[in-house]
Amino acid sequence: MNNLIIYDEQRQPRRLGEQIGSGGQGDVYALAENPNIVVKIFNQEKLQERRHELREKVFVQIRVLEDLIKSPYVTWPQIEIFDSNDQWIGYAMKKAGGIPLSKLAHTMLYLKYFPNIDRKGIVQILLHLLDTVESLHKKEIYLGDINLGNFLADPSTFKVYLIDTDSYQVKNARTSQIYTCPVGRPEMTPVEHHGEAFDKIIRTLESDLFSLAILMFQCLMLGLHPYSQVGGGNPVENLRGGNFPYGRGGFPPGEEGGIPPGPWFIVWSHLSFKVKNLFINTLKQGVNDKSKRASIEEWRGVFQEYYFAMQSGFLSSEVRPAERKISRDGEDRIVW
Missing domain, CATH: 1.10.510.10 (Transferase(Phosphotransferase) domain 1)
Incomplete structure (x- = not known):
């Protein structure tokens, strides 16, 4: 679907950029005009099976945005998206990093x-x-x-x-x-x-x-x-x-x-x-x-x-210590 057009809630056309993710539910694409926004498009099989249920749930999620939209750390659904036939196919959200x-x-x-x-x-x-x-x-x-x-x-x-x-x-x-x-x-x-x-x-x-x-x-x-x-x-x-x-x-x-x-x-x-x-x-x-x-x-x-x-140096901060810890005070005795 790369470089194809999807439509937002106002039915304005938006061009998709590169695909950046894929999973059992659907695929994720960057928005060509704004790479900080990504679009999740559900697989056709999922849409055929559960389009109404999926859309209903996403709509409920969008309605509880108030605080979540302010957090850059939760990639929450924000905008519904549609295909050229005005069929609901997914949603847009902020891009996550890491x-x-x-x-x-x-x-x-x-x-x-x-x-x-x-x-x-x-x-x-x-x-x-x-x-x-x-x-x-x-x-x-x-x-x-x-x-x-x-x-x-x-x-x-x-x-x-x-x-x-x-x-x-x-x-x-x-x-x-x-x-x-x-x-x-x-x-x-x-x-x-x-x-x-x-x-x-x-x-x-x-x-x-x-x-x-x-x-x-x-x-x-x-x-x-x-x-x-x-x-x-x-x-x-x-x-x-x-x-x-x-x-x-x-x-x-x-x-x-x-x-x-x-x-x-x-x-x-x-x-x-x-x-x-x-x-x-x-x-x-x-x-x-x-x-x-x-x-x-x-x-x-x-x-x-x-x-x-x-x-403070009381415990090792090594990710992978070479030797087991032997407690000095007895509190952390070596036990299985």
Whole structure:
């Protein structure tokens, strides 16, 4: 569709520039006359199946723009767009910048895409992400499909941009109708929603808190999924069983049921005691008890403390420390 014409809400023609993204729902193009604006055009198959539903949801999203339009970090639908036959085909939004978090949460790629980052930078990224997600939660907007590909981080500012926001769960304030998030990944989804079709799930605050904890664990642990373990099935099976192999009482690293061999235990040992506790509370105790899942406020507090501990030299700020941490004061004793 490159260099073709689409039409805005006033049915004024707009020329598309280069394609800059593609996914299961549709394709994203820069606007030729303004590269800071991008256009998402849904796939014909999706439009044939769900045109009315998709448009209705995007229309509801556009109506809650007041604060979101002011944030450069949320690529929220702003303007409906149409084809030459006056058929609705998608929407326009602001362009996001940055590198997918999947490049940060990787044992090697972080060196290429985030060459100057240390662990303080990763914590800054997570703090900014938490602030933006909290602003959405206050509007009863839940992300649902939380994964490393749906967030972009700027390597120089450590700010995070949220993309694919048309999938978010939103509520029509006038009718109270909920428009669900129709996509997701089982390995990122809390156990209470397993066995349901994604488009039927009603996401909650606790849903997002669980999925966010998995994503933040991956960012801090070089991409490792928190439910990966030796000989214990795949992450989805371990998630369902609450088999989080970290914390006291677990199996030694590298042994059956324990943390996989590699740098993972070393990295885990250098996390602050309070950060570890929130992961254990959320991803072990919180699998079946939603009240144990750490809040954004709790995460913000421990990450701020962790940042200052690194800045003060009390904890290592290396992304990949060479040796495990041995505590001087006993608070952070080496445990599995």
